[in-house]
Amino acid sequence: MAQESTSNLSREDFDAGPTSYDKIEDNLYLGNLTAATDVKWLRKNKISHILTVDSCPLPRQIQELPDITLKYIQITDMPREDILTYFENSYEFIDHAIKSNGNVLVHCYFGVSRSATLVIAYIMKKYELTFIDAYDIVKNKRRFVGPNPGFLAQLKLYEDMGFTIDTRNIKFKLYRLQIAADKVRKAKILPSNYIDLIKPDPALETVHPEPTVYRCAKCRRIVASASNILPHSPHERQIWRHVSTKKNKKNQDTDNIIVRTINDNTDNNKQSDICKKIYFIEPLAWMPDILNHVDGKLNCPKCEAKLGAFSWISGCQCPCGSKIAPAFYLIPSKVDWSNAVQNVLVTV
Structure with missing residues (x-):
C-alpha cells in the first residue's frame, strides 16, 4: 500500500x-x-x-x-x-x-x-x-x-x-428525449453522446423492415415505422414528477415516496384511448435540421412536402390537449398509413 x-x-x-x-x-x-x-x-x-x-x-x-x-x-x-x-x-x-x-x-x-x-x-x-x-x-x-x-x-x-x-420502452424513449432536450436548451445543439436518439431512416431498412409504416401522402416515401410512434392520450402531459411527503409514526419521520410519471398510458391504456390527431415520433435520420436547430419544419426528404414540425424546447400541444416536449410530429393529413412494405428502396 x-x-x-x-x-x-x-x-x-x-x-x-x-x-x-x-x-x-x-x-x-x-x-x-x-x-x-x-x-x-x-x-x-x-x-x-x-x-x-x-x-x-x-x-x-x-x-x-x-x-x-x-x-x-x-x-x-x-x-x-x-x-x-x-x-x-x-x-x-x-x-x-x-x-x-x-x-x-x-x-x-x-x-x-x-x-x-x-x-x-x-x-x-x-x-x-x-x-x-x-x-x-x-x-x-x-x-x-x-x-x-x-x-x-x-x-x-x-x-x-x-x-x-429497455431501449424499446416508450417511457424510456420519452425520458431520454427529455434529458437530451435539456442539453439542447443549453448548448443549442444535440451533444454527440445523444446521437443514438436519432433512429435510422425507415425507408432504408432492407433487413426485416417493419410491415406497418407511414408514407408521405404526396410521393409515397416512407417517413416512419410503427415502432417510431410515441403514442399519447388526450390531455396527457408527459412530465416526470416526484412527490415526497413525511408522516410521523412512532415518533419517527418516515419518508413516503410517491413517484408519478404522467406518461404511463402507453402500456396499459386501450388502443382506442390513443390520440391520432397528431403523430408524435422519434427523431429520425432523414431530419437533418434537428441536429443543429432547436425547432423547425419537417419536410419530406424526397418531394419537400411539409409533413410536420419539431421543437426541442417548446414542444407541441396536440389539439386533444396533450402537451409533449420535446416534440417531433407528423400531421396525419400529410401522411398515409400502410400495413405492407413493398419495394422499400424505391421509396428513397
Whole structure:
C-alpha cells in the first residue's frame, strides 16, 4: 500500500465533512468523499474497489494506490441529470467486486444522493425488489440517504422496466428525449453522446423492415415505422414528477415516496384511448435540421412536402390537449398509413 503520507490529501472543494460511511450489506459500503480519501479507513476495511459518482474524480494520491480498482462516473447532483443509463454498468462493477471477494465503496460527495441512487438500483436488481423496498433497505442502513427527485423518478422507471435498460420502452424513449432536450436548451445543439436518439431512416431498412409504416401522402416515401410512434392520450402531459411527503409514526419521520410519471398510458391504456390527431415520433435520420436547430419544419426528404414540425424546447400541444416536449410530429393529413412494405428502396 501507499506510504502513510498519502493520507494527508488536499482538494480545492474538499469540505465533505468527517469520514462518513455505512455498511449496506456484506462487502458493500456507502459513504462520502472523505471516506474514499481516508487511506487508513480504506486499509482497515480492506476496500478493493471504489465507485465514484461525482463532478470530478478522486485525487491522484488515491488513483495511484495499488490493489484498489476504481470506476468514475461524472454526474452532478441535479434532478435532470441522467443517472439511469449508468445503473447497469455500476451494477456490474459492484457485483464483480463482491463476487471476487472484494469490498466495494460507493461514494459521491456526501454519500446522500448520487451514490445512494446507484446502491438502491443495485439492491433492486440483485434481489428483484420494488423501488420502495430497496429504498427502505438502504435508508435503514444509512439514515440520511436522500436521492434528489429526478433520481427517484429514474429509479421508479428502472423498476417499471424490470431492472434493466429497455431501449424499446416508450417511457424510456420519452425520458431520454427529455434529458437530451435539456442539453439542447443549453448548448443549442444535440451533444454527440445523444446521437443514438436519432433512429435510422425507415425507408432504408432492407433487413426485416417493419410491415406497418407511414408514407408521405404526396410521393409515397416512407417517413416512419410503427415502432417510431410515441403514442399519447388526450390531455396527457408527459412530465416526470416526484412527490415526497413525511408522516410521523412512532415518533419517527418516515419518508413516503410517491413517484408519478404522467406518461404511463402507453402500456396499459386501450388502443382506442390513443390520440391520432397528431403523430408524435422519434427523431429520425432523414431530419437533418434537428441536429443543429432547436425547432423547425419537417419536410419530406424526397418531394419537400411539409409533413410536420419539431421543437426541442417548446414542444407541441396536440389539439386533444396533450402537451409533449420535446416534440417531433407528423400531421396525419400529410401522411398515409400502410400495413405492407413493398419495394422499400424505391421509396428513397
